[in-house]
Amino acid sequence: xxxxxxxxxxxxxxxxxxxxxxxxxxxxxxxxxxxxxxxxxxxxxxxxxxxxxxxxxxxxxxxxxxxxxxxxxxxxxxxxxxxxxxxxxxxxxxxxxxxxxxxxxxxxxxxxxxxxxxxxxxxxxxxxxxxxxxxxxxxxxxxxxxxxxxxxxxxxxxxxxxxxxxxxxxxxxxxxxxxxxxxxxxxxxxxxxxxxxxxxxxxxxxxxxxxxxxxxxxxxxxxxxxxxxxxxxxxxxxxxxxxxxxxxxxxxxxxxxxxxxxxxxxxxxxxxxxxxxxxxxxxxxxxxxxxxxxxxxxxxxxxxxxxxxxxxxxxxxxxxxxxxxxxxxxxxxxxxxxxxxxxxxxxxxxxxxxxxxxxxxxxxxxxxxxxxxxxxxxxxxxxxxxxxxxxxxxxxxxxxxxxxxxxxxxxxxxxxxxxxxxxxxxxxxxxxxxxxxxxxxxxxxxxxxxxxxxxxxxxxxxxxxxxxxxxxxxxxxxxxxxxxxxxxxxxxxxxxxxxxxxxxxxxxxxxxxxxxxxxxxxxxxxxxxxxxxxxxxxxxxxxxxxxxxxxxxxxxxxxxxxxxxxxxxxxxxxxxxxxxxxxxxxxxxxxxxxxxxxxxxxxxxxxxxxxxxxxxxxxxxxxxxxxxxxxxxxxxxxxxxxxxxx
RNA sequence: GCCGAGGUAGCUCAGGGGUAGAGCAAUUCACUCGUAAUGAAUAGGUCAGGGGUUCAAAUCCCCUCCUCGGCUCCA
Numbered sequence: 001x002x003x004x005x006x007x008x009x010x011x012x013x014x015x016x017x018x019x020x021x022x023x024x025x026x027x028x029x030x031x032x033x034x035x036x037x038x039x040x041x042x043x044x045x046x047x048x049x050x051x052x053x054x055x056x057x058x059x060x061x062x063x064x065x066x067x068x069x070x071x072x073x074x075x076x077x078x079x080x081x082x083x084x085x086x087x088x089x090x091x092x093x094x095x096x097x098x099x100x101x102x103x104x105x106x107x108x109x110x111x112x113x114x115x116x117x118x119x120x121x122x123x124x125x126x127x128x129x130x131x132x133x134x135x136x137x138x139x140x141x142x143x144x145x146x147x148x149x150x151x152x153x154x155x156x157x158x159x160x161x162x163x164x165x166x167x168x169x170x171x172x173x174x175x176x177x178x179x180x181x182x183x184x185x186x187x188x189x190x191x192x193x194x195x196x197x198x199x200x201x202x203x204x205x206x207x208x209x210x211x212x213x214x215x216x217x218x219x220x221x222x223x224x225x226x227x228x229x230x231x232x233x234x235x236x237x238x239x240x241x242x243x244x245x246x247x248x249x250x251x252x253x254x255x256x257x258x259x260x261x262x263x264x265x266x267x268x269x270x271x272x273x274x275x276x277x278x279x280x281x282x283x284x285x286x287x288x289x290x291x292x293x294x295x296x297x298x299x300x301x302x303x304x305x306x307x308x309x310x311x312x313x314x315x316x317x318x319x320x321x322x323x324x325x326x327x328x329x330x331x332x333x334x335x336x337x338x339x340x341x342x343x344x345x346x347x348x349x350x351x352x353x354x355x356x357x358x359x360x361x362x363x364x365x366x367x368x369x370x371x372x373x374x375x376x377x378x379x380x381x382x383x384x385x386x387x388x389x390x391x392x393x394x395x396x397x398x399x400x401x402x403x404x405x406x407x408x409x410x411x412x413x414x415x416x417x418x419x420x421x422x423x424x425x426x427x428x429x430x431x432x433x434x435x436x437x438x439x440x441x442x443x444x445x446x447x448x449x450x451x452x453x454x455x456x457x458x459x460x461x462x463x464x465x466x467x468x469x470x471x472x473x474x475x476x477x478x479x480x481x482x483x484x485x486x487x488x489x490x491x492x493x494x495x496x497x498x499x500x501x502x503x504x505x506x507x508x509x510x511x512x513x514x515x516x517x518x519x520x521x522x523x524x525x526x527x528x529x530x531x532x533x534x535x536x537x538x539x540x541x542x543x544x545x546x547x548x549x550x551x552x553x554x555x556x557x558x559x560x561x562x563x564x565x566x567x568x569x570x571x572x573x574x575x576x577x578x579x580x581x582x583x584x585x586x587x588x589x590x591x592x593x594x595x596x597x598x599x600x601x602x603x604x605x606x607x608x609x610x611x612x613x614x615x616x617x618x619x620x621x622x623x624x625x626x627x628x629x630x631x632x633x634x635x636x637x638x639x640x641x642x643x644x645x646x
Numbered sequence: 647g648c649c650g651a652g653g654u655a656g657c658u659c660a661g662g663g664g665u666a667g668a669g670c671a672a673u674u675c676a677c678u679c680g681u682a683a684u685g686a687a688u689a690g691g692u693c694a695g696g697g698g699u700u701c702a703a704a705u706c707c708c709c710u711c712c713u714c715g716g717c718u719c720c721a
Contacts (some may be wrong), residue, residue, distance in 0.1 A: 113650085114651090115650095115651080203650095203651095203715055204650060204715085205649075206649025207649080207718095212717095213718070220649090220717080222715090222716080252656090252657080253657085259712095259713090261694075261713085265713085320720085367721095372647055374648075374718085375720080376713090380721085381720075488721070551681085553681095554680095556678080582684085583678085585680090585682065585683065586682085589681090590682090592681095592682060604680090613680065615681065622681055624680080
């Protein structure tokens with residue numbers, strides 16, 4: 001009896017019973033059949049070579065889509081495991097999924113892999129791919145699978161812990177064989193290993209079984225796979241591009257900041273140029289905070305341990321905090337990992353009325369968190385950093401409007417720095433939490449409502465909230481498509497409770513305010529690091545430490561160069577004169593290498609005419625004889641911070 | 647913290663038991679130049695730090711610190 005297959009365009013075709021996904025694809029076109037890697041029938045993944053079990057809506061998954069690539073990568077992971085098991089006696093394998101841009105496989109081996117091993121494994125993989133071994137799917141009972149993988153402890157553990165719901169056929173699991181190799185796997189896979197066009201192993205890393213430090217540590221091999229050599233090359237090129245933008249390289253190169261070893265890991269010093277850019281960022285932060293109705297406060301770097309007991313930090317966050325310091329009268333003090341308790345102290349310094357709510361307190365507060373040595377990563381993960389932190393105290397009734405305002409603020413802030421794509425995560429109650437679950441629910445709903453009001457799509461991250469409350473995290477996509485977490489907005493009913501803060505309501509009865517924690521940049525350091533990578537070190541004019549470099553052609557033009565610099569300075573622009581003894585070409589090269597937005601070359605003709613040769617960063621050619629006034633007008637317009645008129 | 651790879655001049659890196667090297671940067675001198683590198687000379691090092699083996703250690707061994715790629719966590 002033929003089966004009816006509905007194609008994505010809505011048309012229905014008939015195929016004889018026993019037809020495979022490949023048959024369906026081939027009937028549509030030979031090119032489609034060639035590009036196909038798997039099919040989805042009513043949403044269920046099937047191998048291309050598997051007879052379709054029933055009719056339904058079909059989707060041919062091709063190799064040039066993200067879904068298609070993940071099939072490809074998953075098959076590549078199998079080949080990797082096959083190669084490793086071939087080459088290393090006694091090796092056993094754990095899991096090997098496709099991930100963004102690639103795949104990995106975890107192994108337990110007697111000796112850790114070396115870079116030379118990687119080459120050896122890669123050549124073995126090439127042989128397996130050249131042999132074009134078919135992947136053959138086989139379903140079997142759990143007992144049989146346990147028997148099959150009797151030598152492989154991790155596979156046995158997976159089989160034993162598979163949830164019944166994860167396996168469509170109840171108590172069955174599936175394995176895929178190619179040649180002598182067999183792996184437990186849900187599939188789907190490519191028809192054969194020969195379909196792997198472009199595979200490359202990238203690096204070796206340690207990884208714990210199931211990501212838990214209590215479990216044995218395995219050896220992980222990362223690789224990448226693409227549908228063509230060309231795509232692989234493009235990917236490797238993207239990796240190089242990311243490396244070129246690395247803020248840890250650009251920071252010292254552009255003389256912005258450094259991490260002197262003498263100070264300790266994760267601690268940064270800002271050089272004058274970096275300090276200037278940072279100040280401009282902070283100025284903008286203050287400007288927007290004021291515009292959105294925040295007031296500025298300041299608080300100390302440490303406080304008595306008691307305060308951190310009351311706040312719950314010592315109970316819930318102790319491992320992120322530095323140890324106590326003994327001070328007067330045996331009191332221990334702790335360096336602050338967060339600013340919130342201090343802002344509560346300010347709230348609590350006198351009686352509060354409902355009439356003064358919402359009370360919005362902001363601070364660029366330096367905090368210190370003990371990050372484990374292995375996770376430090378330049379400015380993106382430091383041990384000392386500055387939060388553009390705020391705490392808003394409001395009534396329950398004000399919460400929805402306040403959250404909407406905070407979200408608006410955050411998006412304004414991010415747009416001002418050139419980010420245009422945003423994604424939000426709504427993180428809900430974690431396992432370790434304080435407070436009443438009903439209040440958590442209320443807070444989570446309020447956050448979701450704010451996202452809906454802003455028309456933002458979001459993903460729910462179950463259990464990712466802070467210990468004191470749920471939160472919205474806003475992520476941005478940078479210039480090369482990477483996703484960074486920036487801002488966070490958190491609702492908190494708990495700290496007000498713990499500190500017992502109140503306000504007098506209209507009927508003079510004491511009420512408890514709600515609190516909103518919000519960091520717009522997140523950490524200024526991290527934000528700065530992301531900006532460096534986003535702009536590849538070439539800051540827009542309003543943030544550039546030097547906005548114009550003036551290059552005299554010969555020494556006799558230095559006086560004129562200085563007078564031009566003065567004109568620019570009078571217009572509020574940051575200009576420098578390069579009076580070094582280098583050639584014109586070299587001085588220009590230096591200015592471009594420093595990513596200066598504008599280079600102005602001045603020679604005899606310019607001295608006479610009041611002009612300059614004008615070269616913009618990124619432009620291929622310069623313009624000669626441009627009037628200095630015209631240049632000043634153009635640069636001064638660009639130099640205005642976003643939302644500030646000249 | 648754990649697994650792996652590293653740390654040699656300001657930067658990028660060579661050298662692997664027997665006198666510390668290169669390119670770029672820096673300094674000085676000459677050149678005064680019209681849009682991405684003028685030439686020459688000079689200076690610069692507890693070879694991350696400490697301990698050990700050795701007649702002799704940058705080199706081999708141990709410990710510590712720091713960096714990088716991951717695991718985990720987060721801003």
